[in-house]
Amino acid sequence: MAEHVLLVDDEKDFLDIMKERLSARGIAVSTETSPEKALKRIESELFDALILDLQMPGIDGLEALKRAKKLRPELQVILLTGHATVEKGVEAIKLGAMDFIEKPADLEALSEKIKRARQNKMLIVEKMNQEKIVEMLRRFGL
């Protein structure tokens, strides 16, 4: 099954071409032009990774990252930015981002990160399921 990512950027031209190129690499890509719309989508759909532009109208990328992780703790978030600073990068990682990439991004590297994001997510989901089973067994005194 293909990796499924949600790509969020207010530049529609950027979204269109990234979708075309990532799709050609076997990655299923959904796009949104605002973080608000993306967060609504995360509530109802499952994605392996969320790729977020850091600066967008409305809520910024870091705030969107916080809200996305609250909704889906297992979701892997990669931040894309025009100008990466160490401070922003550290802040993003502290908030649970998987990676922080400066534009223009190397598409092969980004594709690899998306594949790794899916593996990370699966490990987290597996761990969460194990914890649920242990908790259930504990409740029943087993």
Place this chain on the structure above:
Amino acid sequence: MDEDIEHTGLVFFGKVTASISHEIKNRMAIINEQAGLLEDLLLMAERGGEVDLARLKRVSGAVKVQVAMGDRILRNMNRFAHSIDNPVVSVDIRSLLELTAKLAARLASLKGVNLEIYPGPENVEVTTSPFLLMNLLWLCLETALSVSDSGSELVLTCQKQEDGAAIGIGSEPEGKEHHFPEASRELKSLASALGIELVANEQRGGWTIRMSNA
């Protein structure tokens, strides 16, 4: 020049160039992906795939669009950079207002605010410092944007006066209750240095900037 005004000017210059560099970086990111798509298509062709000429034309057209957008950004940057060449000159106020609005467009877009310009029918020339006047307009816009809601509109107007011009910066719709903060110290200092009267517009929640050639 007063040290405070010099510092305010440097901060303004820094903010504008940072904003422009973001815009250029965005264009470059798209052009980079378009070049990457051409590489993907070439690779497919090398492996015996059919060359989709319509697709190639589409990519070429899209690159041209991005280059034209980048060119517009750089032209604005160039005009902005040259605004410091002459301390005091005869300034086309409508043109300066339009340039400042273009430079502030990204700031407004990040706030989800639409900037609407009504430059007025008449050409208005005032002898002043173009850089300091742009700095003053920028500070007004920055203050107005800081209290504007996403989805709202800021209206910029320019009118010829008996011996000068009046620029209006206010919110839409008129008459709605607005809470614009008082003009900052930097804004007042700039207005004073330029001999400009900065009048708060209670009804519209903005300012009227009156300047004269006197």
